Amino acid sequence: MPTIVYTAAAATPKGVELLAVPVPSDRIGQDLAVPDGLLATGRRGGGRRRSGDPVAVPWSHLERTGFTAKAGEVALLPSAVGGDGEAGAATIAYVGVGPADAVTTAVLRKAAGSLGRAARKFSSVAVGLLAVAPEGIDDAEALGAVVEGVALGAYAYTAQRSKAPDDRLASVVVVGSPLAAKPATAVIARAEAVVAGVALARDLVNEPGGSLTPAAFAERARAVAAEADGVAVTVHDEAAIEALGLGGLVAVNRGSTLPARFVELSYTPAKVKRGTAAVALVGKGITYDSGGLSLKSHEGLTTMKCDMAGAAAVLGAFSAMAAAGVAVPVKGYLPLTDNMPGGDATRVGDVIRHVDGSTTEVLNTDAEGRLVLADALAVATGKAAVKGGRKPKAVDAPAAVVDLATLTGAAIVALGAKIAAVLGNDEAWITQVRAAADRAGEPLWPLPLRDEERPLLDSKVADRKNIGNRHGGALTAGLFLRDFVADGVPWAHLDIAGPAFNEGSDDGEVPTGGTGYGVRTLLALLSTFEAPPPADP
Ligand code: BES
Numbered sequence: 001m002p003t004i005v006y007t008a009a010a011a012t013p014k015g016v017e018l019l020a021v022p023v024p025s026d027r028i029g030q031d032l033a034v035p036d037g038l039l040a041t042g043r044r045g046g047g048r049r050r051s052g053d054p055v056a057v058p059w060s061h062l063e064r065t066g067f068t069a070k071a072g073e074v075a076l077l078p079s080a081v082g083g084d085g086e087a088g089a090a091t092i093a094y095v096g097v098g099p100a101d102a103v104t105t106a107v108l109r110k111a112a113g114s115l116g117r118a119a120r121k122f123s124s125v126a127v128g129l130l131a132v133a134p135e136g137i138d139d140a141e142a143l144g145a146v147v148e149g150v151a152l153g154a155y156a157y158t159a160q161r162s163k164a165p166d167d168r169l170a171s172v173v174v175v176g177s178p179l180a181a182k183p184a185t186a187v188i189a190r191a192e193a194v195v196a197g198v199a200l201a202r203d204l205v206n207e208p209g210g211s212l213t214p215a216a217f218a219e220r221a222r223a224v225a226a227e228a229d230g231v232a233v234t235v236h237d238e239a240a241i242e243a244l245g246l247g248g249l250v251a252v253n254r255g256s257t258l259p260a261r262f263v264e265l266s267y268t269p270a271k272v273k274r275g276t277a278a279v280a281l282v283g284k285g286i287t288y289d290s291g292g293l294s295l296k297s298h299e300g301l302t303t304m305k306c307d308m309a310g311a312a313a314v315l316g317a318f319s320a321m322a323a324a325g326v327a328v329p330v331k332g333y334l335p336l337t338d339n340m341p342g343g344d345a346t347r348v349g350d351v352i353r354h355v356d357g358s359t360t361e362v363l364n365t366d367a368e369g370r371l372v373l374a375d376a377l378a379v380a381t382g383k384a385a386v387k388g389g390r391k392p393k394a395v396d397a398p399a400a401v402v403d404l405a406t407l408t409g410a411a412i413v414a415l416g417a418k419i420a421a422v423l424g425n426d427e428a429w430i431t432q433v434r435a436a437a438d439r440a441g442e443p444l445w446p447l448p449l450r451d452e453e454r455p456l457l458d459s460k461v462a463d464r465k466n467i468g469n470r471h472g473g474a475l476t477a478g479l480f481l482r483d484f485v486a487d488g489v490p491w492a493h494l495d496i497a498g499p500a501f502n503e504g505s506d507d508g509e510v511p512t513g514g515t516g517y518g519v520r521t522l523l524a525l526l527s528t529f530e531a532p533p534p535a536d537p
């Protein structure tokens with residue numbers, strides 16, 4: 001990740017290779033001036049120009065590149081082109097921001113993301129995007145969005161290439177924020193932590209399933225605990241999983257030669273009132289989803305390394321909690337296994353017993369996420385029953401719980417590939433989660449959970465079956481999970497099947513491949529957490 005520097009002076013520091021200036025689409029057709037404040041302080045040559053004159057660039061030069069000033073469009077031009085002097089850098093990045101009166105933090109983040117991607121071939125960039133931040137915008141949020149955007153856009157997954165591409169971006173200088181140096185430094189430090197958390201989640205999602213095994217994922221969790229302040233980890237191996245009675249995790253793991261893991265994380269803030277209830281996070285951790293005996297189509301198999309994106313988002317968030325200033329205790333639960341069709345795989349029609357003692361008839365082994373999440377939610381919310389006279393690791397009821405899961409193709413059918421679905425049992429908690437997602441710039445939209453649909457999960461032989469009928473698959477998956485949330489615990493379920501993995505091309509701060517969706521929302525949520533009143537039983 002590049003170093004982020006902030007300068008209160010609104011001038012491009014000397015020696016920067018790339019200077020980024022924002023272009024609102026209202027300016028289409030007009031010759032552009034590099035704002036005077038962004039010019040180099042120590043101009044060389046071009047003596048004709050009096051200091052204070054803007055450097056004009058004829059619109060035709062930009063037009064020739066196909067530039068239309070849409071938010072997230074970037075055109076690179078040598079700074080001498082058409083200008084009557086030098087700007088502060090050899091190259092200027094003209095960054096579209098769309099209509100001037102529609103610039104928001106989300107637009108700034110997106111524009112900065114495209115800029116960050118374009119800036120990878122330069123060693124340093126001065127970012128003047130805040131020049132178009134509208135009045136009334138929160139200065140800290142605007143600065144945070146620009147820093148996050150540039151650093152997230154500069155991300156590239158290169159671990160599997162024999163020769164790393166020559167990305168050079170080492171330093172980002174943000175100019176033109178009205179914030180004083182001290183609060184600006186704090187905003188930047190937080191943004192850097194968030195970006196590192198997102199990058200970790202992206203790396204995990206991008207790593208192929210044959211390489212990021214459950215045991216390897218658990219080792220990454222240990223590494224996070226070793227590095228991040230306030231984080232502790234417990235890794236349960238196969239024997240412990242069996243002893244705990246996590247029947248869903250055992251059932252999904254049966255077709256695999258790789259042992260499952262169950263990871264528990266805990267974050268304790270530096271200062272916390274004793275007895276403060278924790279927020280619980282649960283992440284689906286299917287390191288590869290073949291569908292099991294209900295084998296996926298070849299097409300369906302191609303992206304299924306992404307099926308641990310929920311667990312990756314939770315781990316990414318843990319890695320950044322202290323640096324992001326999270327002041328509430330947090331617990332994390334990651335059921336990790338792949339879903340394979342091996343010789344002793346769970347059969348279609350098998351009945352399994354979960355940690356809370358209830359039973360599920362498995363009528364489709366590809367609906368495996370809910371099976372492993374069921375146990376994890378029961379443990380996380382304190383619903384897990386006594387098994388063999390032994391209580392599975394005692395937990396105090398959490399103040400609230402969020403789970404993240406690449407759970408259903410139906411969520412993609414409903415909302416498209418860029419918007420996650422949120423379902424849950426508590427309106428106030430869902431509202432809080434949605435507000436956090438909005439601030440973080442991650443699209444999230446509600447779907448309903450109604451008792452009326454619950455009979456779709458009725459089984460002829462067990463307490464429930466693991467699929468509904470052909471329709472409303474995201475809802476029946478949510479209703480399945482609801483069975484495992486202890487009464488009175490506010491719960492929000494994020495179905496991130498679409499936005500966790502970008503099968504399309506780079507889009508602003510969101511790259512192709514693993515996106516790290518959820519890390520930003522979780523950190524925004526936890527940094528402003530307010531305990532919702534307990535849900536109705
Ligand atoms: N991991 C998939 C869901 C998924 C699909 C994630 C596409 C990302 C992209 C999940 O385990 C699954 O296969 N769900 C089934 C459920 C069905 C069998 C009831 C689905 O959505 O088809």
Ligand code: ZN
Nearest residue numbers: 289366367368
């Ligand atoms: Zn599946």
Ligand code: ZN
Nearest residue numbers: 286289307369
């Ligand atoms: Zn799955």
